Amino acid sequence: MDKLSYYFEQNLLEQGTANVVHVLNSCDAFEKNGVGVTLYATTRKMTQDSIRGMYGLDAKFSIRRIVRFPYIKVMLNGLGMFCYLMMDDNPVILTRNFYFAYLASRLDKVVILEAHQYAFDQQYHTYFFREILKRIACKPNVVLLTNCGSLKDKFREMGVTAPVMVCHNGYDARKCDTAGVAVDRLGYKAVAMYAGSLNRIKGLGHIEHLAAVNRDVLFYLIGDDHYHADKDIVEKLKTHENVRFTGKIDHQDVHRHISQADILLVLPTAGGVYNDVTSPIKMFEYMSVGKAILATGMPSVKEVLKDGRNALMAEDDKLDVETKFRVLVDDEGLRASLGAAARQDVKMYTWERRAQRIKEYIAARYAGRVVRGSA
Numbered sequence: 294m295d296k297l298s299y300y301f302e303q304n305l306l307e308q309g310t311a312n313v314v315h316v317l318n319s320c321d322a323f324e325k326n327g328v329g330v331t332l333y334a335t336t337r338k339m340t341q342d343s344i345r346g347m348y349g350l351d352a353k354f355s356i357r358r359i360v361r362f363p364y365i366k367v368m369l370n371g372l373g374m375f376c377y378l379m380m381d382d383n384p385v386i387l388t389r390n391f392y393f394a395y396l397a398s399r400l401d402k403v404v405i406l407e408a409h410q411y412a413f414d415q416q417y418h419t420y421f422f423r424e425i426l427k428r429i430a431c432k433p434n435v436v437l438l439t440n441c442g443s444l445k446d447k448f449r450e451m452g453v454t455a456p457v458m459v460c461h462n463g464y465d466a467r468k469c470d471t472a473g474v475a476v477d478r479l480g481y482k483a484v485a486m487y488a489g490s491l492n493r494i495k496g497l498g499h500i501e502h503l504a505a506v507n508r509d510v511l512f513y514l515i516g517d518d519h520y521h522a523d524k525d526i527v528e529k530l531k532t533h534e535n536v537r538f539t540g541k542i543d544h545q546d547v548h549r550h551i552s553q554a555d556i557l558l559v560l561p562t563a564g565g566v567y568n569d570v571t572s573p574i575k576m577f578e579y580m581s582v583g584k585a586i587l588a589t590g591m592p593s594v595k596e597v598l599k600d601g602r603n604a605l606m607a608e609d610d611k612l613d614v615e616t617k618f619r620v621l622v623d624d625e626g627l628r629a630s631l632g633a634a635a636r637q638d639v640k641m642y643t644w645e646r647r648a649q650r651i652k653e654y655i656a657a658r659y660a661g662r663v664v665r666g667s668a
Contacts, residue, residue, distance in 0.1 A: 294403075294655045296329045298383040302370035302390050304335040305344055305356070311489070311574050312389075314544055315462060317348050322463075322648035324352030331355045333377055349468070349545035368392050368421075385655065395425045398435050403659060405651070407438045410567035411447040423451055430455040436655065441593035444570040458654050461597060463644040464577040468545070473552040481511040481535070483622045486554035488515035488547050489575050491522040494568060496560025496589065499614045501526060504533045506615060510622055515550055517541040552582040555628060556621050559588040559598075563609050569593065583636035585621050585628035589614065597642070603635035 301316045320330045332354060336344060341356045359377055371392025378386070378397055386397050387405040394406040406429070413419045429435045430453045437457045439445045445457045478484050485503070489495055491514060504512045518527050518538050530536050539550065551557055557579040561568040570593050577597075579586050586604040588594050600606035605627075607617040621628055 294328055294385050294652050296331075296383040297323060297385045297387055298331045298333065298378075298381050300374045300378070300386065300388040300390065300393055300397075301332065301334040302374065302393075306336065314348065314574055316389075317344070317350060318463065318465065318644045319648060320354045321345075321348075321350040321352045322644035323652070324354045325645050326648045326652050328648070328652060329354075329383075331357060331381070331383060333357050333359050333374060333381075335359060347543060347545070349465070371396065391422050391425050394435070395429055398429045398432050401434075403434050403436065403655065404429075405436045405438055405655070407440070408444060408448075409440050409572075410570060411444060411451070412566050414566055426451070426453060436658065438651065439570075440572040441570055442596055443592040447570060456658075458651070460647055460650060461642055462572045462574045462577055463642045463647045464574070464581045464639060465548075466581070466640075466643045466645075468548040469581055474546075474549045476511075476513070476550075476553040478511055482509040483555040484511045484513065484553065485556040485558060485618075486513040486515065486551050487558040487560075488551055488578070489573070491516045491518055491527055493523050493526055494562050494565035496558065496562060497523065497526045497530065498562070499560045499589075499611065500558060501530050501533075502611050503615060503618050504530065504536050507618065507622065508535055510535060510556075512536045513539060513550065513554070515539045515542065515547060548578060548582065551579060551584070554582075554584050556618070557582075557584050557586050559586060559594060559604075560607075560614065561589055561591050561594070561609075563591075572597075577639055577642050580635040580639035580642075583632040585631045586635060587614070587618055587621055597638075598635075599638075603631055603638050605631065 299316065299320055303312055305313055320332050323330045336356060336358045344356065360373060371390045374393045375396040385403045387407060388394050389407050391406060394404055397404045430437055437455060439457055439459050440462055442459050445459050448457055476484055487500055491497060500512065512535060518540060559573055559576050561571060569591050572593055576594065586598065588598050588604050588606055589609045590606045598604040605617045605621060607614045
């Protein structure tokens with residue numbers, strides 16, 4: 294695999310969203326592994342260098358601007374991206390849009406469908422996803438890629454028997470030694486931080502409770518408190534004197550904040566439509582700074598975090614989360630040992646290593662087969 298086109302229907306200017314972080318870092322990592330990447334996405338009029346600078350990327354992969362449809366977007370954007378595919382000579386296609394993957398699979402190209410969920414808020418998308426997956430999974434030119442083993446298990450329950458490659462998300466190892474920001478912790482026993490979407494399914498209800506009963510802990514919430522935020526819980530959190538909001542910040546600066554925490558929070562709830570199969574990018578970034586992590590035991594999270602080794606795991610229960618959190622607040626030695634183990638364990642999850650694994654998998658699976666544009 295020497296050339297690859299990544300089709301991404303979302304807007305690259307939705308800065309800091311996990312999807313955009315994932316796609317841009319993946320493209321950067323493929324380029325560093327010797328794969329020429331063309332990224333098709335919505336960019337408006339920002340320059341490619343500006344986009345790369347926002348995320349601290351090095352590689353000069355090509356970004357081609359496409360039209361994005363704001364309504365019926367998953368289905369309509371799949372068809373729209375297929376029009377661009379007609380002028381694309383690259384032999385390998387990578388996408389997260391299953392409608393587009395179905396159309397692309399009918400061509401003489403290797404199609405990698407990267408799945409991050411098995412259910413959607415709209416039931417008709419869930420139905421079509423499962424039907425399309427069953428139709429294309431056994432095609433010889435289609436590769437199924439999941440971000441965790443739990444999602445692979447869901448596919449097996451759906452009757453998909455084709456090979457599935459599991460590749461967790463990653464982190465940028467270059468940022469591990471960047472200087473941290475100043476955090477005013479005067480008068481507080483510990484500092485806890487959360488980075489990501491500010492909504493209940495990501496654990497803000499747990500964090501609000503922790504802030505209410507742990508007045509000696511300072512809580513930092515890193516993320517946009519307006520766009521896609523649950524306004525009611527955000528407003529409730531703002532009433533606590535020991536809670537600080539950073540607002541929306543450049544993704545490359547998130548590391549500088551979380552490196553100053555004592556405790557980092559990964560608290561997805563069972564109420565999320567696909568929280569049981571998510572592979573949070575924040576989890577790997579948390580591990581990379583070598584600080585203690587408190588996490589709820591979602592199946593996909595437990596594939597990476599091990600209770601008592603590199604994190605403390607809690608049930609998705611307010612009392613259990615509170616109890617485990619207090620253990621970390623009061624035990625500095627435990628925090629240090631968990632953080633050190635996390636920093637060691639995360640070394641296998643860099644974006645570059647992830648891209649290398651995918652490249653090697655494609656090369657091994659299609660060894661000897663001539664694909665248009667590549668041998």
